[in-house]
Amino acid sequence: MSDTSLAKPVTGPDASTWILLTPALGLVILFIVIPALLAIAGSFFTIGIGSTNWQFAGLANYTRALNDPIFWLALRNNLIMVVGSIVLQVGFGTVLAAILDRGLPRGSTLFRTIIFAPMVMSTIAVALIWLVIMDPNVGALNTLVKALGMQPPTQGWLGDPDIALWVILVIAMWQYTGFMMVLILAGLQGIPRELYEAAALDGARGLKAFRHITLPGIRNVLIVAVLITTIGGFKVFDLIFATTRGGPANATQVLGTYIYQQAFNLGNMGYANAISVVLLLIAVLLGWLQLQVSRRS
Amino acid sequence: MTGHANHKGPTGWCRTLMGGALALSTLTAGSTAMAADPVTLKMWALVNENYPELIQTATEEFRKANPDVNVELESIPNEAYKTAIQVALVGSEPPDIFFNWSGEDAARLARSGLALDITDLGAEEGNYRNVLSEAWQQAFAVNGRQYGIPVDAVSKYFYYNTRFFDEHELKVPATFDQLLGLCGKVREIDPEMVPLPLGNSERWKLNHLITVINERVLGLDAVRADYALETADDEIFTNPDYEKAWGKVLAMQAADCFQDAPNATSPEVSRSLFSAEISPMIFCGTWCMSIFDKEGFTDYALFRFPPMTDGASDGSTNMVIPQGFQISAKSEHPAEAVKFASFLVTADMARLYAELRGAIPSNPEKVGEMDATEQFKWVAKDVGSLSESFSVLDVMLEAGVSEAYLDMGVEVLNGSKTPAEAMGVIRTAAVEGKKKLAAGQ
Numbered sequence: 252m253s254d255t256s257l258a259k260p261v262t263g264p265d266a267s268t269w270i271l272l273t274p275a276l277g278l279v280i281l282f283i284v285i286p287a288l289l290a291i292a293g294s295f296f297t298i299g300i301g302s303t304n305w306q307f308a309g310l311a312n313y314t315r316a317l318n319d320p321i322f323w324l325a326l327r328n329n330l331i332m333v334v335g336s337i338v339l340q341v342g343f344g345t346v347l348a349a350i351l352d353r354g355l356p357r358g359s360t361l362f363r364t365i366i367f368a369p370m371v372m373s374t375i376a377v378a379l380i381w382l383v384i385m386d387p388n389v390g391a392l393n394t395l396v397k398a399l400g401m402q403p404p405t406q407g408w409l410g411d412p413d414i415a416l417w418v419i420l421v422i423a424m425w426q427y428t429g430f431m432m433v434l435i436l437a438g439l440q441g442i443p444r445e446l447y448e449a450a451a452l453d454g455a456r457g458l459k460a461f462r463h464i465t466l467p468g469i470r471n472v473l474i475v476a477v478l479i480t481t482i483g484g485f486k487v488f489d490l491i492f493a494t495t496r497g498g499p500a501n502a503t504q505v506l507g508t509y510i511y512q513q514a515f516n517l518g519n520m521g522y523a524n525a526i527s528v529v530l531l532l533i534a535v536l537l538g539w540l541q542l543q544v545s546r547r548s
Numbered sequence: 549m550t551g552h553a554n555h556k557g558p559t560g561w562c563r564t565l566m567g568g569a570l571a572l573s574t575l576t577a578g579s580t581a582m583a584a585d586p587v588t589l590k591m592w593a594l595v596n597e598n599y600p601e602l603i604q605t606a607t608e609e610f611r612k613a614n615p616d617v618n619v620e621l622e623s624i625p626n627e628a629y630k631t632a633i634q635v636a637l638v639g640s641e642p643p644d645i646f647f648n649w650s651g652e653d654a655a656r657l658a659r660s661g662l663a664l665d666i667t668d669l670g671a672e673e674g675n676y677r678n679v680l681s682e683a684w685q686q687a688f689a690v691n692g693r694q695y696g697i698p699v700d701a702v703s704k705y706f707y708y709n710t711r712f713f714d715e716h717e718l719k720v721p722a723t724f725d726q727l728l729g730l731c732g733k734v735r736e737i738d739p740e741m742v743p744l745p746l747g748n749s750e751r752w753k754l755n756h757l758i759t760v761i762n763e764r765v766l767g768l769d770a771v772r773a774d775y776a777l778e779t780a781d782d783e784i785f786t787n788p789d790y791e792k793a794w795g796k797v798l799a800m801q802a803a804d805c806f807q808d809a810p811n812a813t814s815p816e817v818s819r820s821l822f823s824a825e826i827s828p829m830i831f832c833g834t835w836c837m838s839i840f841d842k843e844g845f846t847d848y849a850l851f852r853f854p855p856m857t858d859g860a861s862d863g864s865t866n867m868v869i870p871q872g873f874q875i876s877a878k879s880e881h882p883a884e885a886v887k888f889a890s891f892l893v894t895a896d897m898a899r900l901y902a903e904l905r906g907a908i909p910s911n912p913e914k915v916g917e918m919d920a921t922e923q924f925k926w927v928a929k930d931v932g933s934l935s936e937s938f939s940v941l942d943v944m945l946e947a948g949v950s951e952a953y954l955d956m957g958v959e960v961l962n963g964s965k966t967p968a969e970a971m972g973v974i975r976t977a978a979v980e981g982k983k984k985l986a987a988g989q
Contacts, residue, residue, distance in 0.1 A: 297987070299660060300634050306987070387809035388745075388817055406962055407812025410749070498751070499811050499958045500965075515631040517947050518656075 287531065293524035300518040312525035321501055322526060325509040328416060332505060333484030335417070339424040341476050344431025349465075351432070352439040363436075367429035374426065378493035381422045385409060409495050412502035419503055423490060427483070431476050438472030439465065471544075478541045485533055506530045587881050588618045589888055591873075592633060592643040595623040597838050598904040605900065610891045617884050619645075627750055637662040637876060644879040645889055648696060650687035650870040651943040652950075657874060658695040664875040667694040669886040676890040684910045687870035697889040698872040699898075700907035703834045703931055704756055705850040705866075706744075712828040724764065724796065724856040731805035734828055742827045744800070746810040747818030752942055754810070754957035757831060758797060759941045760853045760867055765793040767860030768938055775944055777982045784982070785975045789860075794960050794967030796856070801961065811958050822848075837923050838906035850923060852930065866930075868937035870910070946985060952977035 264272075294312050296305040316322045347366060351359060369377060385392050387407040396403045404411045408418045446464050450456070455463060466473075488507030491497060497504035497512060504512075506526060514523035593599055600621060607619040622643070624632055629647070636642045637657065648654045648663075657663040670677040676697045677685060688696030706727075708720070716737055721727040734743035748754045762771055766789045773779045774787070800806065807813065807821075822830040823845040830836075831853075840848060855863030873889045875882055891897060898911035899918050906924055908931055909915060915928065931937075942950045952974045959965035965973070 300638065382814070385812075386814070386817060387812050388742075388807060388821065405808045407809030410809045410812025410962070412962060412964060496750075498955075499962055500955065511631075512951075515634055516951055 290524045290527050290531070293521055294528045296521045296524075298520040298524075300515065300520055308521060312522045313529075315522060316525055316529065321504060321509060322506075324501055325497075325504045325506045328503065328505045329485050329487070331416060332420065332423070332487055333481050335420040336423055336427070336480045336484045337477055339420060340427045340431045340480055341435075341473065343424060343428045344476065345435050345473075347428065347432040348435040348439055349461075351436055363429075363433070366432055369426045370430045372426070374489040375493050377422065377426050378490055381425075382409075382494060385418070406499075410499055412500050415495055415499060415502045419491060419494060422494070423487070426490075427480075431480070434476050435469060435472055438469035442468035474544050475541075478537065478544065482534065482537050482541075485530065485537065586616045586618065587884050588620055589645055589881060589885055590641075590643040591619050591621045591645040591888075592629075592636070593621060593623055593647040594629055595625045596835070596905065597842060599623060602901060602904050606888075606892055606897055609897070610888055614884070614887070617888065619888060637878075640878075642876040642878050644876055644881055644885040645873050646876065648871065648874050649943045650696065650698060650872065651939045652945060652947075653943055654688055654696050654874060655690045656947070658690040658693075662877055663695045664877045664879065664882055665693050665695060666697070666875055666882070666886050669883060670694050670697065670890070672883075672886075674890065675886055676893050679890070679893055679895075680910050684870065688872060688874070696872050696874040697886070697893060698870045698910045699889075699892055700872070700901060700905065700909050701868050701870045701931070702907060703866055703868045703927065703937075704760065704831060705834065705852060705927070705930075707822060707830050707832050707836065707840070707848050707850050709822070709825060709828040709847060710849050711847045712825070718828075720851045721854050723854050724859075727854055728799060728803040728805070730829075731800070731803045735804050742807040742821060744805040744829045744831065745813065745818035745821040745827045746806045746831075747813040747815040748810045748957065748961065749812055749814045751954040751958060753815055753818070753831075754797070754961060755942045755954050756833075756867065756940055758793060758953070758957060759938070761793045761796045762790065762941075763865060763867075763938055764853060764856050764861045764863065765789050765796065765859045768865065768936060770860060774978070775941075777946055777949070777978060777985060781979050781982065784978045785971060790971050790974075791967040794956075794970055797957075797960060798967070811961055834907065834927055835905070837921065837927070838904070841906070841921065846921070848923065850926060850930075862935075864933075864935040866934050866937060867940055868908075868931060868934070869939050869943060872910070946978075946981035948977045948981045948984065949974065 293305075295308060295310070297308045297311070298305050351363060355362060384390050385408040387393055387403070387410070392408065393403040404414060406412075409415050442464065446468075447460055450460050450464055486507065487505055488511070491503050491505055491508050492511065495503045497508040506529070510523045510526050510530070513519045513526065591603065593603070600623065603619065603621045610619070611617065633643075633646055633648070637646075642662075648657070654663065658665070667677075669675065677694070680698065684698045685694060687698040687701075688694060712718070713720075716733070718730060718733060719726075721730050731743040734741055746753055746757075766787060770787060770789070774785050777784070779785075807818075818827075818830065819832060819836060819839065821827040822832070823840050823843045825845070840846070852863065852866055855861055873892070875885045875889070879885050892901065893909070893911045895911055895913040898909035899914040901907060902909045902915055902920070902924070903918050906921075908928060920928070938944075941953050944950075945953065956965060956970035956973055960967060960970050
């Protein structure tokens, strides 16, 4: 066969391509593009929840966000969720994956299943389980802490503004570390064993081998894990809504819950749209970043 | 019991006769065929004890006279309901009939055109306006028009464990100071016992408490204009007694009335502490009676929030919140919806409602005949003896001010805001709320 027989002429999409794409494209336009455009348009108006009267407000909703301390507090909490989740979920996930990669004497599958199990549960169910565990009156956690001779927080694990966000980070870690572990384990198992054997001959073991072989070997997986966690940290809503609803005293307020509160509790749909647009921009930026990184890798 | 098991199938000649009659009626009554089309009314309500049973019985009874109307009930939990109903009403398939509290919640839906004006439909023969008193009808009136059918009212009382009180010779407090003293006595009996559990994780529990405390400290006349956002910007919520009212909450906390972490305790857990006899008192709604009864705990009695020696109120008032059903403005069957909701307030249904729910029905005609508990009879009598009633802040206030009051309850309890700081935040929200109302939002 000649080279020319292998090369296919580059042409644009034919009719069948469009026919196959149409259903998916239709759904994307209906459920993502149109709502997003409406949200962008709505952010320039003052609208009540059931109001058909849209009053043009220009950039007022955006300037309001700039001057709204709770908006900034929510954004800060999102950043804490992002950084905290990376450290806890990706960090612990890496450690657990390394343990599994080295091989346990027995029960490796059971260990993996137990760690991964919370991931398949609904976040609302996870929240309810932890609400019961951390209940200050009947919860097991307080009983355990007291049994260890310590004093549980007097305002409760989720009622104390100083610790509530950190407690939520721990719950999120409990739920998602298993996923990170599986992701990173796949990366670890893709590293050829010969590299470690050759490095061992050259005297590189332990941390040196981890730094020069393991880390570069799972670099791309780690980048994906960090990006997934980052996007998740900005999108977080359900876990916080089901546990604290952004309280106490806005201590766990994130952009997702703040948008909800503005839209449905206070009826400020225009302002909620403006904050949604800000969140959308952050998500688009992160999506673009993810695309760049995956292209490079 | 419908007695369907006793019905016998029609015989051959009877079937022929019926078939003929059906054919004849089809030919002659073509114009009524449209009216007889089956109608299914979608109804939304809160998840409540005995509610599905109540609506099922009501539907069966209603269908005897209206065989073409069916009702599908969807029950939604309290917190989720507040959002879900707003979203559903602006959507394309809202419920025909939906539960709502009277006050600002209902009025907002009326102003935004989402709730139907049922003034005329309600006055049709057999419908609720011919049955309920004018005072009850006022609960859902906005600018002189009717936007809802009041079904019942709820109130709030202190519940106390009568066995515990008798055993330790404790007396029902006649003043707020005596209530504080009672908390101390309970702690003396058992330092681990929580005298008055407060489950404020959803914020409304303390909101109900501060509603009554505001009234006891300031009196109704002093708060009316502020609550309606009719006071001038520089004067709204500036009465120093609002701070004094928050101080009373702190006094209850200082007297060890509440448990640790009230902001992390759910209303359900606090209620269970009382029904499991772990705590001897609780401030709970009248709906708690049916819950305690169902849980098998009946050794309790109730008392009204006592007056304060340094307050403006004599304690002869109480919080009474009428609630009922509104009709969606988008309902395709408004006449049937009003008819069914009106059926719920007929004398027999109101009696059944009171029996199953332990609620105070808007139609009291047959309440005297019902086999009620002693506690229910006491409540019914007490509500009847009130000099005046008032609604709760989170239902009565403009949404932004209501949110501020709910948030400040958490902050004051946590000690992260002083009463003065809390009132500062509420004042700011009130000024914002006035602007929103002025802009017609």
